[in-house]
Amino acid sequence: DAGVIQSPRHEVTEMGQEVTLRCKPISGHDYLFWYRQTMMRGLELLIYFNNNVPIDDSGMPEDRFSAKMPNASFSTLKIQPSEPRDSAVYFCASSAYRGANVLTFGAGSRLTVL
Amino acid sequence: AQSVTQLGSHVSVSEGALVLLRCNYSSSVPPYLFWYVQYPNQGLQLLLKYTSAATLVKGINGFEAEFKKSETSFHLTKPSAHMSDAAEYFCAVTTGFQKLVFGTGTRLLVSP
Numbered sequence: 001d002a003g004v005i006q007s008p009r010h011e012v013t014e015m016g017q018e019v020t021l022r023c024k025p026i027s028g029h030d031y032l033f034w035y036r037q038t039m040m041r042g043l044e045l046l047i048y049f050n051n052n053v054p055i056d057d058s059g060m061p062e063d064r065f066s067a068k069m070p071n072a073s074f075s076t077l078k079i080q081p082s083e084p085r086d087s088a089v090y091f092c093a094s095s096a097y098r099g100a101n102v103l104t105f106g107a108g109s110r111l112t113v114l
Numbered sequence: 115a116q117s118v119t120q121l122g123s124h125v126s127v128s129e130g131a132l133v134l135l136r137c138n139y140s141s142s143v144p145p146y147l148f149w150y151v152q153y154p155n156q157g158l159q160l161l162l163k164y165t166s167a168a169t170l171v172k173g174i175n176g177f178e179a180e181f182k183k184s185e186t187s188f189h190l191t192k193p194s195a196h197m198s199d200a201a202e203y204f205c206a207v208t209t210g211f212q213k214l215v216f217g218t219g220t221r222l223l224v225s226p
Contacts, residue, residue, distance in 0.1 A: 004157070033214075043204065043216040056213065091157055102148075103214060105157030 004106035006092050018080040021109045022110075033103060034067055035091040036049030041096050049075065049099045062100055082113045116207045118136070118188075120217035124148040128225050133177075137205030137218045140186065147188040148206040148214065149179055158204060164188060200224045201224040 003025040013019055021029040025032045031072050033048040047057040052069045060067070064083070069075040079086055121136040123184025139145055146165050150158040153188060169181040179190045205217040 027121060042218045045213065045215070048213065095158075102160055103158075105150075105159070107155075107157050 004092055004094055006109050008109055010021055010110045013082055014114050015083055016081045019111060021077040021090050023075045023106060025094030026094045026104055029094035029096050031095045032069060032075050033093040036088045045105045071089035084113045087111055087113050116145060118205045118207045120205050120220050122220055124221045126223040127195045129197055130194050133158040133195045135190040135203050137188045137217060138186050139188060141207060145207045150204045152202045168171045180198050195224050197224050206222055
């Protein structure tokens with residue numbers, strides 16, 4: 001398996017633009033997580049899905065953020081409109097129910113909003 | 115709610131010296147505890163995990179951690195540091211509902 005695949009790896013955009021980050025989890029994993037990493041706040045869980053259904057989105061900072069998982073092999077995190085304070089590295093991770101909470105992380109998407 | 119506290123945002127050691135990274139947890143129920151490592155420009159990788167079996171857990175790359183309930187600690191150690199160990203290390207806790215809470219991380223610096 002190629003692991004968790006995220007795209008794009010780097011994104012530079014201007015304030016107000018829409019940003020879409022993509023994630024392909026490991027085949028057979030039924031949990032998918034979106035984390036955000038910043039120097040100030042560390043690693044924050046934004047939202048997670050189980051069997052494509054959002055379970056907990058309490059970490060989503062505001063309505064500008066939305067996440068979807070239309071099928072077991074694809075998820076998106078969208079920011080609209082983007083703001084400079086959204087600049088961060090966004091990680092997607094997946095795990096299997098029987099994996100004792102072992103998350104496999106993607107390489108991350110580094111977002112810079114100017 | 116569960117949480118972890120990592121003491122020291124940076125730890126510096128010489129190559130060949132003992133590595134000790136500290137983690138204390140808070141949980142109202144028996145926790146599952148993890149250590150992850152992050153190399154520059156990469157995602158996090160699992161080093162080791164404690165899931166209520168043996169209290170001394172061995173992980174990859176010669177790392178190990180000991181669960182001490184009386185001290186609510188899960189410190190990470192390695193007898194002899196290698197230059198390739200330089201990275202950021204994260205302690206994490208969950209009570210079994212697939213939702214990991216991470217500490218703020220400790221950056222390990224290894225000098226020759």
